[in-house]
Amino acid sequence: MMKKQLIIVAGGKGLRMGGEVPKQFLPVNGKPVLMLTIETFHRFDPEMKIILVLPKEQQAYWNDLCVKYQFRILFLLADGGETRFHSVKNGLALADDDGLIGVHDGVRPFVSQEVIARCFDAASINKAAIPVIDVVETIRKINDEQSETVDRNNYKLVQTPQVFTTSLLKMAYGQEFTPLFTDDASVVEAMGVKVALVEGNRENIKITTPFDMIIAKALANV
Ligand SMILES: Nc1ccn([C@@H]2O[C@H](COP(=O)(O)OP(=O)(O)OP(=O)(O)O)[C@@H](O)[C@H]2O)c(=O)n1
Numbered sequence: 001m002m003k004k005q006l007i008i009v010a011g012g013k014g015l016r017m018g019g020e021v022p023k024q025f026l027p028v029n030g031k032p033v034l035m036l037t038i039e040t041f042h043r044f045d046p047e048m049k050i051i052l053v054l055p056k057e058q059q060a061y062w063n064d065l066c067v068k069y070q071f072r073i074l075f076l077l078a079d080g081g082e083t084r085f086h087s088v089k090n091g092l093a094l095a096d097d098d099g100l101i102g103v104h105d106g107v108r109p110f111v112s113q114e115v116i117a118r119c120f121d122a123a124s125i126n127k128a129a130i131p132v133i134d135v136v137e138t139i140r141k142i143n144d145e146q147s148e149t150v151d152r153n154n155y156k157l158v159q160t161p162q163v164f165t166t167s168l169l170k171m172a173y174g175q176e177f178t179p180l181f182t183d184d185a186s187v188v189e190a191m192g193v194k195v196a197l198v199e200g201n202r203e204n205i206k207i208t209t210p211f212d213m214i215i216a217k218a219l220a221n222v
């Protein structure tokens, strides 16, 4: 079996959430979101090496939270960067060179064990795998002043964890940044590598806005 590593990115500003406390530290079910996310992956594989990316200025607060909540899962800490791309790159610098590596948003605590397994299994065969779900609403494309309905069957919503062979991801993150790199698959694809799609889970929301916190609290009680 291939060795597994994981980068959890929580280095963003959370501007769309707003508020004083960064969204990854907001409590859901009595615990900071980020702890729920880390626990989910530790449950999947307690041997997995976890690299957590956090803004430098939040690291002391996080360490205090770990003491307060008696959080015992081990992780390495890397500094957040200017964009998600730069945060992942900082995390990758602490990763070993071999095996598989996943990248997961710290604010997606509800990824299922089945989806994590599916992503790692597919990546062990295809080198690159990401979870996606169907679009459940009609999509409209805006063209200047006009707009038109497009066929939603041509689109998928993309989630994390996005899993790759570590050698491939390290090579991909050696490329120069472009704003089109909004996830890890887009970075790998820029090298001409095909990414396999596996089924994600609808609960695997990215907690982005205050509305998502309402959903998160409801999901935690299901
Ligand atoms: N410079 C950045 C930007 C984003 N992220 C992480 O990437 C994930 C997805 O980003 P998103 O949820 O959209 O977070 P923010 O960029 O923080 O949100 P916003 O755009 O509202 O400021 C989050 O876990 C976020 O912390 C990161 O590690 N470093």
Ligand SMILES: C[C@](O)(CO)[C@H](O)COP(=O)(O)O
Pocket: 084, 105, 158, 159, 160, 182, 183, 184, 206
């Ligand atoms: C990586 C991601 O979660 C895939 O859906 C997403 O692109 C990150 O969110 P952002 O708003 O683009 O930072």
